[in-house]
Amino acid sequence: MKSSLIRINLIFILLVLFIPNLTSAETKTFIKEYTYRASEIDSKVSCRTIALEQVKRLLLEELGSYLESHTEVVDFKLTKHQIITLTAGIVQTQILEEKWDGENYWLKAKINADPDVVIKSIDALRKNQSKTRELEELTKRTEWLLRENEKLKNELTTSKSKTKIIGQYNQSIKELKAIYLFREATALYDSGKIKEAINALSQSIELSPKFAWAYYARGVINYVLHNNRQAINDYDKAINYGSDIDKANFYCARGGAYEAIENYQQALKDYNKSIKLDPKLDRGYLSRGYLNERMENYQQALKDFNRAIELNPGSIDGYLGRAYVYDITENYQQSITEYNNVIRMEPKNGEAYSGRGAVYSALEDYRHALEDYNKAIELNPGLYYSYSLRGNVHYFLKNYRQAIEDYNTAIELNPKYAPTYWWRANAYTKIDHIAQATNDYKTAARLGHKESQDYLRSKGISW
Numbered sequence: 001m002k003s004s005l006i007r008i009n010l011i012f013i014l015l016v017l018f019i020p021n022l023t024s025a026e027t028k029t030f031i032k033e034y035t036y037r038a039s040e041i042d043s044k045v046s047c048r049t050i051a052l053e054q055v056k057r058l059l060l061e062e063l064g065s066y067l068e069s070h071t072e073v074v075d076f077k078l079t080k081h082q083i084i085t086l087t088a089g090i091v092q093t094q095i096l097e098e099k100w101d102g103e104n105y106w107l108k109a110k111i112n113a114d115p116d117v118v119i120k121s122i123d124a125l126r127k128n129q130s131k132t133r134e135l136e137e138l139t140k141r142t143e144w145l146l147r148e149n150e151k152l153k154n155e156l157t158t159s160k161s162k163t164k165i166i167g168q169y170n171q172s173i174k175e176l177k178a179i180y181l182f183r184e185a186t187a188l189y190d191s192g193k194i195k196e197a198i199n200a201l202s203q204s205i206e207l208s209p210k211f212a213w214a215y216y217a218r219g220v221i222n223y224v225l226h227n228n229r230q231a232i233n234d235y236d237k238a239i240n241y242g243s244d245i246d247k248a249n250f251y252c253a254r255g256g257a258y259e260a261i262e263n264y265q266q267a268l269k270d271y272n273k274s275i276k277l278d279p280k281l282d283r284g285y286l287s288r289g290y291l292n293e294r295m296e297n298y299q300q301a302l303k304d305f306n307r308a309i310e311l312n313p314g315s316i317d318g319y320l321g322r323a324y325v326y327d328i329t330e331n332y333q334q335s336i337t338e339y340n341n342v343i344r345m346e347p348k349n350g351e352a353y354s355g356r357g358a359v360y361s362a363l364e365d366y367r368h369a370l371e372d373y374n375k376a377i378e379l380n381p382g383l384y385y386s387y388s389l390r391g392n393v394h395y396f397l398k399n400y401r402q403a404i405e406d407y408n409t410a411i412e413l414n415p416k417y418a419p420t421y422w423w424r425a426n427a428y429t430k431i432d433h434i435a436q437a438t439n440d441y442k443t444a445a446r447l448g449h450k451e452s453q454d455y456l457r458s459k460g461i462s463w
Contacts, residue, residue: 028066031096031110032058038103039153041166046173047105048098050149053142053176056093059111060084063091063118072119076126083122085139086132090121092187127314134213134246142179145172178208185217197221212242216250223257231257248278252287259291267291282311282318289321298325316342316349323352327359335359350380354389361393369393384413388420391427400427418447425452 034055038047064084067073073083090113097108125131152169159165185200201218204211219234235254242250255270271288274281289304302325309318323338339356342349357372373390376383391406407424410417425440442463444452456463 026116027112027114028063029110029112030059030062030066031108032062033106033108034058035104035106038105039156041153041156041169044100044105046170047100048107049173049177049180050146051098051105051107052093052095052109053146053180055107055109056088056180059093059109060087060091063087063111063113067115067118067122070115070119073122076123078122078126082126085135086122086125087118088139088183089125089131089135089186090118090190092184092191138179138183138213142176145176145179148172149176174207175211178204178211178214181207182211182214182217185214189221194221194225210241212238212240212246212250215241216246216253219253219257223253223260226260228257228260244277248274248281248284251277252281252284255287255291259287259294264291264295280311282308282315285311286315286317286321289318293321293325293328298329301325314345316346316352319345320351320355323355323359327355327362330362332359332363348379350376350378350383350386353379354383354386357386357393358389361389361396364396366393366397382413384410384417384420387413388417388423391420392423395423395427395430398430400430403427416447418444418449418452421447422449422452 032055034051036047036051036054042050061080061084064080064087067083067087068080078086091111093109093111095107095109097106099106125135149169149172152165152172156162156165181200181204185197185204188194188200189197198218198221201214201221204214205218208214215234215238219231219238222228222231222234232254235250235257238250239247239254251270252274255267255274258264258270259267268288268291271284271291274284275288278284285304285308289301289308292298292301292304302322305318305322305325308315309322312318319338319342323335323342326332326335326338336356336359339352339359342352343356346352353372353376357369357376360366360369360372370390370393373386373393376386377390380386387406388410391403391410394400394403394406404424404427407420407427410420411424414420421440421444425437425444428434428437428440438461441452441456442461445456445463453463
């Protein structure tokens with residue numbers, strides 16, 4: 001008898017804007033000082049902004065030099081400038097002391113960084129072409145603004161249009177500060193300070209109202225927080241102010257937000273627009289592939305995943321998507337092959353083990369299914385669906401109490417996933433715990449689970 005499988009939610013994250021918060025092992029501290037001497041055109045605010053940017057540059061250079069000596073970074077074949085550029089999107093600068101005497105602004109700041117964590121983050125970033133390009137553009141823009149400020153200061157001594165130059169200078173200072181806040185928001189989010197990250201991005205936008213990437217970043221956070229309509233508003237702004245090549249990413253992100261509120265046709269339009277703007281954007285095809293899979297357009301989904309893999313053979317997301325389509329269309333051996341590809345490329349990918357376990361379960365190969373679920377849980381104890389799916393295997397093997405233990409853990413990790421309550425209710429029924437079973441059927445029904453609703457209706461029970 002074929003098992004009724006819980007669908008594994010293989011979500012493709014929009015764009016890797018924020019690096020995962022990895023466990024710190026050994027933290028290194030780098031401390032630098034910088035003094036900025038005010039010119040005729042400077043205010044306390046402009047002095048502080050420039051001093052802060054310069055001290056961060058010094059800190060990043062020292063951190064970059066330290067990282068250059070690590071074998072892993074050498075293997076990445078990055079220049080020191082590239083290391084510094086990528087690291088700027090990872091670490092946060094902490095101000096230790098600052099003084100302003102009306103002529104000089106002195107800053108002392110530090111960066112705390114676990115080299116192993118930073119190296120893993122750099123590795124993730126360098127594989128993300130869109131994010132890498134964004135960081136490179138921000139670095140170039142920052143360097144240009146600093147040069148422009150020096151030029152404006154020099155022009156002030158000879159120009160008759162001092163008011164215009166002062167206005168340009170103040171505007172460039174605002175943009176510098178906006179970029180700094182944008183980078184800090186990334187580090188804040190990475191360290192779990194979500195509200196602070198949103199505040200930093202909002203301040204960045206206030207300083208530079210046409211800063212497209214700040215809107216995009218805030219949209220990503222809102223998407224992650226399930227504030228999808230707010231995310232759409234932010235993506236609208238990003239699309240409005242972004243360059244053509246950036247718009248491909250922004251449309252793709254907005255498509256994800258529309259998909260989240262089940263406006264599939266608008267999502268499809270945005271994914272199509274994204275691909276049209278940048279035919280080599282693999283995440284455009286990935287996003288459209290997952291949407292087509294959700295809409296049960298499986299052959300089109302496969303075409304999209306194939307194209308994404310062709311464009312970026314090193315990305316596992318296309319293989320995961322293809323594996324799921326093969327699973328849902330009962331091409332089980334091909335699905336196993338795709339999961340094997342992912343595991344070969346990324347041996348610690350718990351999602352791949354969990355997915356392959358679901359296929360083995362569908363084949364009623366429960367021994368291999370249990371082995372894969374055990375491995376998935378070992379690699380990632382936070383994957384609620386691994387516990388739920390392993391519980392199903394125990395259920396099919398009539399180990400109902402073990403199944404209930406796994407369902408309990410799955411519900412602790414995700415109390416809003418209705419199918420787990422359904423399966424736990426079935427397990428309770430098998431051991432004659434009818435009251436507990438009824439409560440679970442009711443909970444599942446309230447969460448929108450149709451089978452639970454139909455079952456309760458057939459018994460004349462309301463929920």
